[in-house]
Amino acid sequence: MDYLLEQALNGFSIGAQYSLLALGLAIVFSVMGLVNFAHGEFIGVAGYAMFAMAAMGIANPWLLVLFAVVTVVVVALVLERIAFRPVRDAPPTTGLLTAFGVGIVLQNLFLLMVSPRPKAVPALSVLNSTFEVGGYNFTILQCLEVGVTSVAIAALVWFLKGTRVGLAMRAAALDFTTVRLMGMRANRVIATAFAISGLLASIAAIFFIARRGAIDPFMGLLPVLKAFVACVLGGFGSLPGAVVGGLLLGFIEVLLIVLLPDKLAGLRDASVFLIVGAILVFRPQGILGRSVELGDKTA
Amino acid sequence: MLEIEGACINYGPVSAVRNVSVKVEQGEIVALLGPNGAGKTSLLSAAMGLRPLAAGSVRFKGEDLRKLDTENRVRKGLTLTPEGRKVFANLTVLENLELGAATRKKGAEIHEDMEMCFGLFPILAERRHQTGGSLSGGEQQMLAIARALMSRPSLLMLDEPSLGLAPRIVGQIFRLIRDLRDRGLTILLVEQNAHEVLRFADRAYVLSTGECRYAGPASRLHDKGALMQAYIGELVA
Numbered sequence: 001m002d003y004l005l006e007q008a009l010n011g012f013s014i015g016a017q018y019s020l021l022a023l024g025l026a027i028v029f030s031v032m033g034l035v036n037f038a039h040g041e042f043i044g045v046a047g048y049a050m051f052a053m054a055a056m057g058i059a060n061p062w063l064l065v066l067f068a069v070v071t072v073v074v075v076a077l078v079l080e081r082i083a084f085r086p087v088r089d090a091p092p093t094t095g096l097l098t099a100f101g102v103g104i105v106l107q108n109l110f111l112l113m114v115s116p117r118p119k120a121v122p123a124l125s126v127l128n129s130t131f132e133v134g135g136y137n138f139t140i141l142q143c144l145e146v147g148v149t150s151v152a153i154a155a156l157v158w159f160l161k162g163t164r165v166g167l168a169m170r171a172a173a174l175d176f177t178t179v180r181l182m183g184m185r186a187n188r189v190i191a192t193a194f195a196i197s198g199l200l201a202s203i204a205a206i207f208f209i210a211r212r213g214a215i216d217p218f219m220g221l222l223p224v225l226k227a228f229v230a231c232v233l234g235g236f237g238s239l240p241g242a243v244v245g246g247l248l249l250g251f252i253e254v255l256l257i258v259l260l261p262d263k264l265a266g267l268r269d270a271s272v273f274l275i276v277g278a279i280l281v282f283r284p285q286g287i288l289g290r291s292v293e294l295g296d297k298t299a
Numbered sequence: 300m301l302e303i304e305g306a307c308i309n310y311g312p313v314s315a316v317r318n319v320s321v322k323v324e325q326g327e328i329v330a331l332l333g334p335n336g337a338g339k340t341s342l343l344s345a346a347m348g349l350r351p352l353a354a355g356s357v358r359f360k361g362e363d364l365r366k367l368d369t370e371n372r373v374r375k376g377l378t379l380t381p382e383g384r385k386v387f388a389n390l391t392v393l394e395n396l397e398l399g400a401a402t403r404k405k406g407a408e409i410h411e412d413m414e415m416c417f418g419l420f421p422i423l424a425e426r427r428h429q430t431g432g433s434l435s436g437g438e439q440q441m442l443a444i445a446r447a448l449m450s451r452p453s454l455l456m457l458d459e460p461s462l463g464l465a466p467r468i469v470g471q472i473f474r475l476i477r478d479l480r481d482r483g484l485t486i487l488l489v490e491q492n493a494h495e496v497l498r499f500a501d502r503a504y505v506l507s508t509g510e511c512r513y514a515g516p517a518s519r520l521h522d523k524g525a526l527m528q529a530y531i532g533e534l535v536a
Contacts, residue, residue, distance in 0.1 A: 180349075
């Protein structure tokens with residue numbers, strides 16, 4: 001029973017990271033139809049921002065976290081302005097290639113400016129200390145992951161329901177042209193989407209880095225892939241779908257860690273994707289995705 | 300108020316509108332008529348800045364609009380209720396109206412205007428917490444018009460407001476359009492339902508295959524023969 005509870009919390013905290021990343025992908029996708037594969041590099045940006053600060057002698061973990069979050073949001077806004085805005089009206093493949101290009105440029109910047117090898121970022125290791133409540137052991141990190149992710153999602157829901165830009169973002173997911181007809185500035189809506197995606201990614205990045213204690217130039221590749229899978233699993237473009245998909249992916253992963261014998265540990269990611277594939281066979285539109293009718297003039 | 304002059308609009312190599320001029324004066328209802336594919340919607344899109352003009356000019360209250368994007372044209376008092384209504388299906392009626400007021404400062408005035416809209420369309424007040432997608436076609440058209448009014452426009456452009464609606468609802472929508480004109484709004488109305496519209500429009504333009512076939516008083520088209528000739532024949536005016 002204890003074991004089950006522990007593993008459930010594990011699944012939840014890993015799933016929370018995927019959810020945050022998947023939400024960022026889904027928000028940008030829903031307003032501009034772009035799958036931002038450079039999203040994973042936000043993790044790298046957060047990591048190297050903290051590394052740079054630590055190298056300058058700043059050790060306070062809260063300051064590092066704050067600096068990482070601000071840096072990622074600023075980088076997200078700058079990328080939107082200089083890389084994605086110029087190709088906004090281009091065919092979707094152009095946006096996709098731009099995203100890959102941006103990702104490669106960032107990875108190589110980390111590689112050239114710091115090092116191709118992993119670097120330690122130990123400042124957040126305090127988060128890995130455990131505490132005991134009623135006979136159960138938790139790490140601070142796990143509780144933060146669950147708590148902060150819940151707060152972030154609640155704040156996002158408030159933003160999307162309670163503010164005009166939020167309303168516009170929801171409306172733009174279905175019909176951006178009509179949102180512009182209301183006089184809503186397209187640039188503002190899209191820049192806000194990027195800022196939010198950066199903010200959510202930076203939170204995920206901090207958890208990710210706290211777990212690993214190290215950074216490397218290509219650390220964003222696997223997480224962005226998982227986030228993409230989470231989006232597909234939940235229903236692409238659906239924000240609740242991204243959360244559900246991320247959590248489910250986390251649970252499936254932890255379940256496989258527990259169930260797969262050590263000899264087969266190497267097959268873990270492959271098994272995860274196999275299960276995801278099987279779910280999609282039965283529900284191709286994703287768990288919360290709606291099947292879309294194609295070919296209608298008013299659609 | 301609105302002056303479109305010598306407008307040409309292309310879709311790639313295809314020319315959709317050739318050298319069309321349309322003028323709308325303060326307080327008028329102007330009907331833009333013509334069969335499918337005549338270029339009516341393209342012309343409205345160009346007026347809103349959603350489509351580029353290959354040639355020609357658009358002026359609104361004497362100001363050249365060509366350098367302004369869609370968002371800023373709305374701020375000048377121009378608004379378009381697009382073809383197919385395009386209410387935000389995933390947003391509630393209230394949220395749709397709130398977005399309609401996107402160009403204005405938040406505050407009490409917006410709530411007053413919402414109440415005004417609910418006065419015009421009592422059914423929307425009843426459905427204020429329902430999503431746009433759950434409304435009937437007629438209710439969606441009412442919501443689309445109400446949403447457009449929330450920006451406090453001086454010129455309202457309506458693209459096929461009667462499309463797909465039951466005759467009784469169409470009558471209701473047309474009555475409302477006249478009411479809005481009596482309240483001081485200027486209206487440019489695209490319709491296929493020519494006979495009905497000509498009864499209350501001040502002036503009319505007939506477009507066919509991208510060219511202007513008639514420009515003049517709506518009353519001159521009351522006669523069926525004249526209308527037919529404008530649609531399929533040579534220039535009458």
